[in-house]
Amino acid sequence: MRLRLSELAWRNLVHDKVRLLVTVTGVVFAVVLIVVQFGLFLGFATTTSSLVDRSRADLWITSANVPYIEVGVNFSERKLSTVLATPGVAHATKYIARFSQWQRRDGRQESVQIVGFDPDQTLGGPWNLVEGSVSDLKLDDNVFIDELYKAKLGVTRIGDVFEIRGRRARVAGFTRGIRSFTTSPYVFTSFKSAQTYVNLPEDQTVFILVKGDGSVGLDVLRHRLLSSLKGVDVLTTTEFSRMTTFYWMFTTGAGVAVLLAALLGLVVGVVVVAQTIYATTMDHLQEYGTLKAMGATNGYLYRVIIQQAVISAVIGYSLAMIASWFVVRGSAKGGAAILLPWPVAVGMFWLTLAMCTTAALVSINKVTRLDPAMVFKG
Numbered sequence: 001m002r003l004r005l006s007e008l009a010w011r012n013l014v015h016d017k018v019r020l021l022v023t024v025t026g027v028v029f030a031v032v033l034i035v036v037q038f039g040l041f042l043g044f045a046t047t048t049s050s051l052v053d054r055s056r057a058d059l060w061i062t063s064a065n066v067p068y069i070e071v072g073v074n075f076s077e078r079k080l081s082t083v084l085a086t087p088g089v090a091h092a093t094k095y096i097a098r099f100s101q102w103q104r105r106d107g108r109q110e111s112v113q114i115v116g117f118d119p120d121q122t123l124g125g126p127w128n129l130v131e132g133s134v135s136d137l138k139l140d141d142n143v144f145i146d147e148l149y150k151a152k153l154g155v156t157r158i159g160d161v162f163e164i165r166g167r168r169a170r171v172a173g174f175t176r177g178i179r180s181f182t183t184s185p186y187v188f189t190s191f192k193s194a195q196t197y198v199n200l201p202e203d204q205t206v207f208i209l210v211k212g213d214g215s216v217g218l219d220v221l222r223h224r225l226l227s228s229l230k231g232v233d234v235l236t237t238t239e240f241s242r243m244t245t246f247y248w249m250f251t252t253g254a255g256v257a258v259l260l261a262a263l264l265g266l267v268v269g270v271v272v273v274a275q276t277i278y279a280t281t282m283d284h285l286q287e288y289g290t291l292k293a294m295g296a297t298n299g300y301l302y303r304v305i306i307q308q309a310v311i312s313a314v315i316g317y318s319l320a321m322i323a324s325w326f327v328v329r330g331s332a333k334g335g336a337a338i339l340l341p342w343p344v345a346v347g348m349f350w351l352t353l354a355m356c357t358t359a360a361l362v363s364i365n366k367v368t369r370l371d372p373a374m375v376f377k378g
Contacts, residue, residue: 019283020312026276027316028323030268031352035324036338037262043337044258047181048248049241051097051115055124057209058218060240061225062233068244069097070113070182072206075232080208082228088221090213093121094205096194099184103163104154111184112153112164116194123209126188131158132173137190142172149185150174164197179337181248210234266351274359277309309360310353317352321345 046053052060052069061083063073083092096116101109117124119137126134126144136142143164145153154162160171164187180186187197195202212221222234235243249255324340331338 019279022279023276023312024316024319026272027312027352027356028320030270030272030355031317031320031348032323032327033265033268034262034351035320035340035344035348036327037258037265038344039324039328039331039338039340041255041258041262042339042341042344043331044181044255045245045249046339047179047337049244050178051124051186052237052241052244054127055095055209055237056211057123057237058212059210059222059225060235060237061208061210061229062206062235062240064231064233066233068247069207069240070099070244072097074200074204074206077203077205079229079232080205083208083210083225086221086224086228088212088216088224089210091121091123091211093118093123093209094191095124095207095209096191096198096200096205098194098198098200098206100165100187100197102153102169102187103166105162106154108154110153111182112187113180113182113184114164114194114197115186115188116191116197117188117209119190123211126175126178126186128176128178130174130176136172137188137193139172140190141168141170141193142189143169143193144173144175144188145171145185146178147174147176148179152185165199167196169193169197270355270358274355274362277312277356277359278362305360306357309356313352313356316356317349320352321348 049069061079063075066072077094080092080094083089094116096114098114100112100114102112103109115124115126119125119134129144130147132144137144145155150156154160155171158171158173162169162171169187169189175188178186189197191205194200195204200206210221210225212218216224218236222236225234226232249258328338328340
């Protein structure tokens with residue numbers, strides 16, 4: 001009976017191929033719309049804190065009350081000696097993340113964010129290198145940029161020379177996929193070079209990154225550092241990442257706008273799917289009336305309609321994921337990242353099923369009240 005039920009649902013769908021195409025297109029449109037909007041939200045959320053998340057540090061030492069990474073306040077680098085002498089610290093290094101001005105060869109100025117770190121350390125450096133080596137940044141004035149921003153910064157190849165705030169900067173390598181949430185691309189360089197690019201005094205740093213040796217927990221290590229340092233905050237990478245993401249996504253309102261767009265996409269998607277499946281059901285009222293006249297129960301008709309919705313959902317979801325893959329891949333070379341991690345893809349499958357079955361339930365009420373005698377009326 002279950003097989004015959006599935007066959008009936010399938011034949012109902014393919015009987016009117018145009019209507020099936022409209023239904024599946026509605027599902028595809030809804031799913032792609034939701035994927036793009038939620039993908040943008042995830043992309044923005046990930047981009048805002050990428051420097052913190054990919055730093056490989058366990059703890060961040062900042063000036064007191066720094067709310068997010070872009071507004072770090074400099075303090076004496078002599079605190080680094082105290083940090084290194086603290087039991088439980090394996091590595092610690094100075095770090096800079098601060099805005100500056102990049103001058104293209106045509107004279108145009110572009111805002112950039114200088115990221116200065118110690119090339120001899122594993123903390124705070126660039127990732128996803130496609131050209132060059134981190135060791136190249138040991139040379140003064142060498143910098144790395146992401147290949148996504150070549151055109152924006154006027155870069156054509158390794159060896160190109162520019163100026164950052166009036167000081168020489170030579171492109172020594174490229175990364176891939178390191179986006180900035182702001183319009184200012186990241187420029188990775190050595191800590192020493194970064195000091196000159198942002199006019200930071202030689203005895204100052206903006207952050208200190210700390211890696212524990214595992215002998216004590218992070219809470220214990222943080223307490224030790226706070227006991228020996230004055231005028232600073234000691235934050236775990238997770239805490240600082242959350243603070244940075246919260247600021248950009250909610251305090252500025254940017255994330256709220258994207259989230260509202262994502263929710264709007266969900267609402268529009270549900271409405272589109274409901275309308276198309278409802279219209280499909282209404283087009284088959286005569287057939288449902290025939291089934292009721294032949295003795296089919298309401299429960300049987302419910303299962304037919306729901307199975308039609310499930311089949312439409314599976315077909316629509318499959319096509320939507322193919323379309324979404326191209327959209328996500330295309331965004332890799334665009335200014336805004338659209339992310340589609342596999343848990344989201346799986347969640348979208350269940351969401352698509354929920355949308356389609358909910359839409360089917362809306363139309364079931366009409367079938368329930370169907371008079372079998374309508375089959376015999378002219």
